Amino acid sequence: MENGQKFSLGDSHVKVLVVDDHPNTANMLARAISRLGPNVEVISATSGYEALRHSNNGAVDILITDMMMPEMTGLELIKALNDQPSTSPAVS
Numbered sequence: 236m237e238n239g240q241k242f243s244l245g246d247s248h249v250k251v252l253v254v255d256d257h258p259n260t261a262n263m264l265a266r267a268i269s270r271l272g273p274n275v276e277v278i279s280a281t282s283g284y285e286a287l288r289h290s291n292n293g294a295v296d297i298l299i300t301d302m303m304m305p306e307m308t309g310l311e312l313i314k315a316l317n318d319q320p321s322t323s324p325a326v327s
Contacts, residue, residue, distance in 0.1 A: 251298075256305060
């Protein structure tokens with residue numbers, strides 16, 4: 236976006252999941268994204284397994300993930316989400 240331009244979702248509701256094994260990074264990104272407006276719901280997680288538990292509460296529209304995490308990498312998280320019918324994207 237150009238400097239000074241406004242971002243608008245209109246009436247759309249967007250659910251964003253931010254995943255990073257560093258809690259400060261996950262929280263900072265979540266706070267910044269939530270400032271996009273009242274129609275943006277942001278959830279943060281500090282592991283792939285925690286992210287999967289959050290996704291059980293409903294599919295997310297946007298996933299922002301750290302790729303290098305212990306226990307489950309970002310790519311493994313994406314694959315796990317794609318393998319679940321309730322969280323797989325409409326378009327792969």
